[in-house]
Amino acid sequence: MAKLKEIICIPVGTFQANCYLIKQEGHVLIIDPGARAIKIMEYICDEIVDGIILTHGHFDHIGAVDEIMKATGCKCYLHRNDQEIVKNKNLNSMNGISAKIYHEVFDLHEGINQIGIFSLEVFNTPGHTPGSCLIKIDNDLFSGDVLFYMSIGRVDLPLGSEREMRDSLRFIKTLDPSLTVYPGHGQSTTLEFELNQNPWL
Ligand SMILES: [Zn+2]
Ligand SMILES: [Zn+2]
Structure with missing residues (x-):
């Protein structure tokens, strides 16, 4: 029998960053909780929160991390090359808005990561930020700010790289x-x- 999976998209914050909840078999994975922790948690019923996954470290994708970690006791994962960004407000601010994660953030490594019941294939695709990742779960690809509908992410922010983005697009x-x-x-x-x-x- 095919595993029933549900993906919920919740746009949050000034920049309407998409927070995704992936629900399966009574478990949930949270991708990029950028703001509005309470609103996000309203979408979680009695599922076990297996973890928070960050596609990269910008403030608009991390703003609700501490609050959700505190409320659920789950762990948060991010590629090591963006760890500096989430600890340094100067590296993830835009228009005077910034965010910081005070809890410990664990390494999301390239290749297969097993987080709770979820098996994630992670590809580091730098350019928007050094630790930007594509996260593949079954036939779904969470592309963060690397790839958008008909567009791609900016490379002119701190630690961005046009050359690396070209390689990532390739x-x-x-x-x-x-x-x-x-x-x-x-x-x-x-x-x-x-x-x-x-x-x-
Ligand atoms: Zn970004
Ligand atoms: Zn963004």
């Missing part, structure tokens, strides 16, 4: 086109559509 073209893409902002899409229509790919 890598994205090697992934399975049938993947459904859930970006850090805006609507979901498919990799096949982006490969055909996104001017940056």
